Amino acid sequence: MRLTGLNFDDIPQLDVPLRFYLTAPLFAVIASLMLIWQGDAIWLGRWLPASLAITHLVAIGMMAMIMIGSLFQIMPVLCGAPITIPPIPLFLMQASLILGTLALSAGFFGLPTFSASFVLLGLSLGYFVISLLGVLLRKAGGQQTRGPIMLAGLALAVVVLAGLLLLAGYLWGYFPFAGKSLTNFHASTGIFGWVLLLIMAVSFQVIPMFHVTPEFPRHWRIALPGLLVVGLASLAVASVFQLSLYYSTALIAAVGILYAVIGLHRLRQRKRKLPDTVVSYWQWAYSCLICGCVLVISMPLIPFHLQGRAGQRSLLRLLSAWDLSLG
Template sequence: MNSLKTNNAPHSSVVVPHFVFGSISFFLLAILIILAGENLFSAYFNNKILAITHIAVLGWATMIVFGSLYQLIPIVFETKLYSEKLAKFTFWITVLSILMLTYSFWIGAYLTLLVYSSVMLFFSVTLFVLNVLLSYKNAALKNIASKFIITAVIWLFLTGLLGLLIALNFRFNFFNEIHLHYLKIHATLGLVGWFLQLIIGVGSTLLPMFLISHKLNYKKLSVSYYLINSGLLMLVFNWFLFQIEILTWISWILIFLGILFFVSFIYDSYKKRIRKKLDIGMQYSMLAITSIGLPIVISFVLLIGFNLEFELLSRITVLYGFSIIFGFITSLILGQTYKTLPFIIWLNKYKDLVGKTKTPLPRELYSAKIATVQYYFYIVFIICIPIGFLSTTNWIVSIGSYALLAVSILYNINVLKIIFHKVKNIQNE
């Protein structure tokens, strides 16, 4: 963990609010899933599912990622964040726009509140992107990990732009195709362009460091980078301009192979690790890596179609989003929270006491028992929801939904425990 210590690190007041709002959004997400009830079995473009999806990917995942990235820029780029004031301003604009956007979807205010909140959100995303790009301009280190991160940030900008255009189209109706066509592209840009590539960039730096792995083949990451981005570019251009089925298949194969190279890199890191015992944070992280196979399989099923009925196809589509957002992204965030946030708070509270007095370890800032119970509730959640979806069994989905609520409550308890940790000054004997 010492390699995370850097004089370039931003003040904790830049990073911590993102974790606080992300944690609250996680709790709200669990509540909305329970309130949605049987709407979860409806078409994936209904109001409730769109609201749940956006509080999940924006309020929960993206806000945690923003905060984490501000902390990790000095490590991955070896430079200071361009502007801490801009990061703080961006935070508040993003919070307000996410709450407005989620509420607008929930009540179906497509012609009014959705438009205003989308404009605000795109503005905040643009500020975030500029802050990261200007930080990268001064970077001392420009390796494959930083290339993944910068590319992900550019895809985020394009995701936000298309999202804004979709929102405006509800009011001004200027698109040639139906909304669902552009919604598919918007989701793919966000999940593959933004989240997947950011996770690869950050994960290829942090996971080997936490596992203490050396002599890894970083050429695999370079191959992964070009495969994923060439596949995604082909897919987007094809969906916008041509809609040729064979090009969709080629794109899927390229992205699939790119993911395999990344997974192979992480597997090598796992095999060569010096730290054999995995703590709760790394258990979550390994769960995320292993679960990446499910959305690949589901996307393959969706491409083939199998002449499935529309109702079943809609449920499988929702399950596809679930497998990425919860099986992969959320698992990784839950795990890495327990690796990064304790160190951020520990560094802020104890950096001046190191060598002068005995200090607790970062992992002692949270309750390992609570984190472990949380992990088992999460396993219940990710097992019950797919089974309940495919069988349309409401009581199984309810069990999974309340399990997620328990996860969110336990997670919030530990996050607050970390953030409000009181300094323990124990003199050396």
């Protein structure tokens, strides 16, 4: 069946995405156990070994695993072109991704496993990026989603490259940038490039298709990913030349807020007004995106002495009140 470039006939066997979906909760459990083990000490700083390990267990082992599995499932539907990886390379790719994530997390605690994670994650994620971009360049249709998915794939390639450079610093003392600028760029590109661009690409077609809403206006489908790429490019330039990252980060966060507001407006215009759990998930996700982006913009402007315990308590009270108002 083909409809406006979409193809429902090439959807992969269920075991292809399911293997990624079933693996992701295991990493969530490992991260949760590590969080319980560390207790309150985990909140002392973002550079603690446990903090870095939990971050990567969630970002690679859980989030990336689900996103990769979902791309196998949605590429035939949104772009009319499946990601075709033979069974044995697919098994090796996932096995390398699993072992590489575990090796990376263990390396933060001083175990000599960074070399293994460098090889395993570089090969697995690199192979997936090449496979995804190859399909998008050669066979994909669905122009309103093809472009943003391609940008998300390129962002993943940049994230992997930045991560490998950071690992090279741990292994061989090679640091191409001073300070933590490469780390901040690595995290920002992962969150707003790989994750947010992919969510944008999917939502532009999935929300109107399954929730019977008006389509996202064409100018927003072009402008939102474009502005996000501009913000990430300016972030890269600021990282290279050791400039302030605030304005680039504020631009990226503002794009996130704008996208969330437009998405919420689309959902309010849906024709089916019956209660829908999936719609609620979208609404809560957009609300959390707005909250997070507002904090990204405002936190650097808050005087440092207010960012201590008193400021944290005030922020928690504010978030609690906002949560009750939404409910």
